[in-house]
Amino acid sequence: MPDGVDLSRRGLFRGQLSARAPEVQLPWSIPWSDFVADCTRCGDCLTACPEQILVKGDGGFPTVNFQLGECTFCGDCVSACKQPLFRPTSEVAWHYVAQIEAGCLAHAQVFCQRCQDSCEPRAIRFSPQLGRVPTPDIDTNSCNGCGACVADCPVGSIKISMPNGKSAA
Structure with missing residues (x-):
């Protein structure tokens, strides 16, 4: 049986014979097709994460869940892995950035700046507008995609993704 094949009933009925790439891969991870080919799904990276934001995703492969917290880029997931699934931690962890969606409270004229308060690199700023909240x-050059703003958003209007719809691989 090839690595990365999900033979569960659910996967078969949905026509998924391999794990779909998650919206956000682990920091410093190699391209998804290479990652799933060599990942043993041992869970060492999940237990090593001090923030506990790594979870089992599609096919049992690790993925990041920012609803649980932020990535501090500590590198513990990389250190815990016995397989060659990661790039050197001296490189940029990833190119993901925060994106604010239409459901943002400020767009509905409700004052809320929780995302700005949780953004350590100060990539989220609120621009005053006459007669509006x-x-x-988001300054995409300052945003490191850590996800601190995601869990802090009371309406779930922030997601972490590649800028301008680019592919992660």
Whole structure:
């Protein structure tokens, strides 16, 4: 049986014979097709994560769940892995950035700036507007994609993804 094949009933009925790439891969991870080919799904990276934001995703492969917290880029997941699934931690961890979606409270004229308060690199700023509540802007050059803003958003209007719809691989 090839590595990465999900033979569960659910996967077969849905026509999924391999694990779909998650929205957010682990920091410093290699391209998804190579990752699933060599990942043993041992769970060492999950237990090594001090933030406990790594979870089993599709096919049992690890993925990041920012609803549980933020990535501190500690590198413990990389250190715990016995397989060659990661790039050197001296490189940029990833190119993901935060994206604010239409359901943001500020777009509905409700004052909320929790995402800005949780953003350590100060990539989220609120621009004052005459006669309206301030609306958020993300400086994609400053955003490191850590996800701190995701769990802090009371309406779930922030997601972490590649800028401009680019592929992670």
